[in-house]
Amino acid sequence: MAKSIRVRHETRRLHHWPEIQLNIWLIVVLSASATCLGIFSWFMVVQSQMQLGTPWLFPYMVVTSALGVFFFFLVQILVARGPLLPGILIVGSFILFVLWLTGLVETALQLYGVSGNVNDNCQIWVVENESRGNNINTLAWLTQSTICEFPCSWIPEGIASD
Numbered sequence: 001m002a003k004s005i006r007v008r009h010e011t012r013r014l015h016h017w018p019e020i021q022l023n024i025w026l027i028v029v030l031s032a033s034a035t036c037l038g039i040f041s042w043f044m045v046v047q048s049q050m051q052l053g054t055p056w057l058f059p060y061m062v063v064t065s066a067l068g069v070f071f072f073f074l075v076q077i078l079v080a081r082g083p084l085l086p087g088i089l090i091v092g093s094f095i096l097f098v099l100w101l102t103g104l105v106e107t108a109l110q111l112y113g114v115s116g117n118v119n120d121n122c123q124i125w126v127v128e129n130e131s132r133g134n135n136i137n138t139l140a141w142l143t144q145s146t147i148c149e150f151p152c153s154w155i156p157e158g159i160a161s162d
Contacts, residue, residue, distance in 0.1 A: 017084065026076070029068055029071065029072050030068075030072045032068065033067075033069045034065070034069060036061055036100075036103075040058050040065065041062055044058045044062065060102075060103060061107075067096065071092050074092075075088075075089065122144075122147075126148045
C-alpha cells in the first residue's frame with residue numbers, strides 16, 4: 001500500500017520590517033526624488049526655451065531622481081513579495097545618497113561659486129539696473145528682483161551688505 005505524503009509549502013518573510021519607519025522612509029525617498037525630478041526637468045525646459053546649453057548637472061539630477069523613483073517602486077515590489085533584504089535597502093540608499101549629495105554640492109557650487117555667483121549676478125543685473133515704466137522690461141526686473149531678494153531676506157542687514 002502506497003502512502004501519500006502531504007507537502008506543505010509556506011511562504012515566510014525573511015525579515016520583519018517595522019512598518020511605520022519603512023513607510024516614512026519610503027515617503028521621504030519618493031517625495032524628495034519626485035521634487036528633484038520636477039525641478040531639474042523644469043530647469044532643462046527653461047534652458048531649452050531660452051536656447052541656452054544645458055549644464056551637465058540638470059540631466060544628472062534628473063537621472064538621479066528617476067533612479068530614486070525606480071528604487072521606491074523596487075522596494076515596494078520586494079516588500080509585497082517578501083524578500084526585501086536589509087542589504088538591498090542599505091546599499092541602494094547609500095548609492096542614492098551619494099548621488100544626491102554630489103548633485104547638491106555641485107548645485108551649491110554653480111549657484112554660489114566663482115563663475116555663477118547668484119549674489120554677484122543680482123547686484124550687476126538687478127540691483128544696479130533698476131527698470132521703470134509700463135513695459136516688459138519692468139515686469140522682468142520685478143520678477144528678478146523678487147528672486148534676488150528671497151535668498152538673502154533672512155540674513156541680517158549688516159551681514160547681507162558685506
